[in-house]
Amino acid sequence: MTIDARKTLVNGATAVQATDIQHALANAAAWVSLRQVTKKYGPVTAVENVTLDIPAGSYCCLLGPSGCGKTTVLRMIAGHEEITSGDVLIGDRRVNNIPAAKRNTSMMFQSYALFPHMTVWQNIEFGLEMQNISAQERKARVGEMLELVGLSHLGDRKSSQLSGGQQQRIALARSLVTRPQVLMLDEPLSALDENLRVQMRTELRRIQKQFGMTFVQVTHHTEEAFSLSDRVVVMSQGRLDQVATPAEMFRLPASQFVAKFMGDNNIFQGKVLHCAPDPGTGMDVIELGVEGIGSLYSRGYAVPVGSMAACSIRPDLMQIEPYPNAASEKPTPRANHITARIVSIEMTGYVTRVVLMEEKTGKELLYKSPTTAWETGSYAEGQLVTLRWSEGNCVFLPH
Amino acid sequence: MAQATQSLSSSSEKKKRSLSDYLLPGFFGLFVLFLYGPMFAVFLLSFQGPEGQLFFPMRGFSFHWIMAVFGPQRVGDFVTAFQRSLLLGLSIMVITVVLSVMAGLAFRYRFRGSNLIFYLTISSLIVPSILVSLGLGIVFNLLNLPIQWYSSALVGHLTWTLPFAFLIMLGIFGRFNPAYEEAARDLGASDRTTFWRVVFPLIASSVIGVGLLGFTLSYDEFTRTSLISGETNTLPLEIFGMTTNVTSPALYALGTLTTIFSFVLIGVALFAMQKLEQKQKQAK
Numbered sequence: 268m269t270i271d272a273r274k275t276l277v278n279g280a281t282a283v284q285a286t287d288i289q290h291a292l293a294n295a296a297a298w299v300s301l302r303q304v305t306k307k308y309g310p311v312t313a314v315e316n317v318t319l320d321i322p323a324g325s326y327c328c329l330l331g332p333s334g335c336g337k338t339t340v341l342r343m344i345a346g347h348e349e350i351t352s353g354d355v356l357i358g359d360r361r362v363n364n365i366p367a368a369k370r371n372t373s374m375m376f377q378s379y380a381l382f383p384h385m386t387v388w389q390n391i392e393f394g395l396e397m398q399n400i401s402a403q404e405r406k407a408r409v410g411e412m413l414e415l416v417g418l419s420h421l422g423d424r425k426s427s428q429l430s431g432g433q434q435q436r437i438a439l440a441r442s443l444v445t446r447p448q449v450l451m452l453d454e455p456l457s458a459l460d461e462n463l464r465v466q467m468r469t470e471l472r473r474i475q476k477q478f479g480m481t482f483v484q485v486t487h488h489t490e491e492a493f494s495l496s497d498r499v500v501v502m503s504q505g506r507l508d509q510v511a512t513p514a515e516m517f518r519l520p521a522s523q524f525v526a527k528f529m530g531d532n533n534i535f536q537g538k539v540l541h542c543a544p545d546p547g548t549g550m551d552v553i554e555l556g557v558e559g560i561g562s563l564y565s566r567g568y569a570v571p572v573g574s575m576a577a578c579s580i581r582p583d584l585m586q587i588e589p590y591p592n593a594a595s596e597k598p599t600p601r602a603n604h605i606t607a608r609i610v611s612i613e614m615t616g617y618v619t620r621v622v623l624m625e626e627k628t629g630k631e632l633l634y635k636s637p638t639t640a641w642e643t644g645s646y647a648e649g650q651l652v653t654l655r656w657s658e659g660n661c662v663f664l665p666h
Numbered sequence: 667m668a669q670a671t672q673s674l675s676s677s678s679e680k681k682k683r684s685l686s687d688y689l690l691p692g693f694f695g696l697f698v699l700f701l702y703g704p705m706f707a708v709f710l711l712s713f714q715g716p717e718g719q720l721f722f723p724m725r726g727f728s729f730h731w732i733m734a735v736f737g738p739q740r741v742g743d744f745v746t747a748f749q750r751s752l753l754l755g756l757s758i759m760v761i762t763v764v765l766s767v768m769a770g771l772a773f774r775y776r777f778r779g780s781n782l783i784f785y786l787t788i789s790s791l792i793v794p795s796i797l798v799s800l801g802l803g804i805v806f807n808l809l810n811l812p813i814q815w816y817s818s819a820l821v822g823h824l825t826w827t828l829p830f831a832f833l834i835m836l837g838i839f840g841r842f843n844p845a846y847e848e849a850a851r852d853l854g855a856s857d858r859t860t861f862w863r864v865v866f867p868l869i870a871s872s873v874i875g876v877g878l879l880g881f882t883l884s885y886d887e888f889t890r891t892s893l894i895s896g897e898t899n900t901l902p903l904e905i906f907g908m909t910t911n912v913t914s915p916a917l918y919a920l921g922t923l924t925t926i927f928s929f930v931l932i933g934v935a936l937f938a939m940q941k942l943e944q945k946q947k948q949a950k
Contacts, residue, residue, distance in 0.1 A: 368851045
């Protein structure tokens with residue numbers, strides 16, 4: 268990809284030419300609905316009883332570790348995988364038994380799957396040929412698409428002569444040219460290097476917004492899912508763990524799995540000792556007895572006393588101070604504090620990561636601070652510190 | 667990188683050469699000698715002078731015996747035997763390619779009995795050829811079918827070429843990325859269009875290879891054909907028959923000609939494969 272092409276794209280200079288396609292695509296956007304969908308491979312259940320609504324024109328990311336069933340869900344929507352039980356609806360149409368070719372969806376494959384024996388132009392034109400569109404219109408539409416992705420000059424190339432980023436754009440163009448109702452993206456950015464990935468992320472989101480199309484994307488990259496989606500769906504072991512907006516999920520992970528998968532969260536497991544309504548918030552304050560550490564307070568919804576649960580605190584919502592610190596010795600009720608020793612300090616750029624070890628249990632903890640703020644303190648590796656956080660910032664995780 | 671490794675290893679060689687550095691090239695030389703030596707001897711002897719014998723020394727140099735192949739023979743008939751073998755080989759090639767591609771497509775998915783079919787197909791390779799020939803003869807007799815090069819021998823050759831072609835196609839489709847087909851279907855292509863526009867062009871060069879293999883396996887197949895070619899001979903059977911009767915270097919000349927024919931065929935196929943691959947410029 269040339270820098271010029273990139274600039275054109277980013278500046279939106281092509282937006283004018285793109286309006287026609289834009290209208291056509293926006294009209295086509297459809298909602299996707301899964302109703303109690305299950306997929307079994309012999310005795311193995313890959314996807315279990317998944318019910319999910321994806322609004323028309325939204326960007327939805329299926330997030331989870333490999334083997335969690337997210338790709339299977341995507342492939343079932345696209346029609347590349349049969350559904351064992353349940354229903355898949357696209358628009359108002361039940362598509363369970365409709366072959367992929369007739370679903371009016373399009374998929375961008377992880378490997379891009381550009382046909383190596385065809386030129387870039389032929390690749391994009393293929394879908395239009397299948398729809399028996401006249402040669403004249405095909406020419407116009409392929410041209411438009413190439414312009415949209417800023418690669419008009421590469422129409423005659425073979426796909427093997429393209430860079431990873433260019434292949435990615437052509438695959439996108441090929442998927443969009445048929446004006447599908449839903450675009451499915453299977454790990455579209457995983458093959459790109461870090462810088463290009465961030466760039467393409469922005470571009471994917473821009474194209475999705477511009478066309479108002481329904482995008483469903485599979486990724487195992489939390490940051491990618493958060494930055495792209497209107498709605499993130501976290502999956503584990505074939506089930507949905509949480510469906511929420513990125514902001515909601517970041518603030519209030521629904522389960523230990525989600526909290527762990529988002530990375531960096533400090534999670535404490537223990538037994539529910541006490542549970543009382545928290546006036547004003549509509550939630551409960553839950554006291555969790557953590558072995559070796561003592562009571563930790565968090566906010567959540569009522570659970571039976573005595574059950575095993577966990578709470579999670581984000582590494583950026585803790586306060587760090589030298590130990591002992593006479594000024595804040597006075598324990599406030601329901602405030603959490605533990606003593607820990609600094610193991611290592613990693614300056615990663617904007618953020619400084621501090622790895623600590625809890626004094627009594629040896630549990631590893633993470634604290635994050637903006638680098639500018641961290642530099643005002645004077646902490647050293649091996650130093651004993653106190654970490655504090657309020658119960659309001661601490662999320663109770665029932666399972 | 668490769669250069670660096672090379673210079674590294676050559677500099678260490680200078681310091682100390684191990685015994686295997688001498689033994690391995692020597693062994694390889696012997697291997698090549700045994701592989702091509704006999705062929706070369708036959709090749710030379712087919713250019714014997716008109717007075718020449720079936721053995722060295724050469725008595726002059728001539729194309730006498732080469733021409734003799736095309737002339738009328740005292741015993742045997744090279745030309746029609748060659749035509750038969752050529753036709754049989756080409757038929758086998760086409761049938762083998764069609765069936766093995768279809769089998770390859772089918773075996774990408776597990777189906778009921780797929781394992782059984784797989785092992786049955788493969789095990790036919792380890793059944794002694796002569797038994798296959800014998801058995802086929804008996805079956806054709808039993809069913810009152812004609813025993814001819816174009817009937818029983820054709821089936822006999824297929825028992826030889828199909829398992830090989832099948833194994834190769836399994837390998838080819840094992841490496842074939844199903845995403846290509848899914849992408850085609852996704853874009854609205856029917857199964858037929860998907861096959862002819864996407865799958866076939868991508869496996870075309872391998873298909874040529876399989877076809878070539880089928881042809882050559884059939885072209886010089888002897889044992890399986892020996893009992894079931896009926897009253898007429900295929901070329902290998904004809905040549906074998908002549909070894910007992912023909913005492914002139916014409917036999918060698920025939921060997922040389924058929925070998926050249928095989929090499930030309932391989933050359934053409936390789937050229938076609940290369941052209942195809944160039945055209946495709948396959949990614950990775």
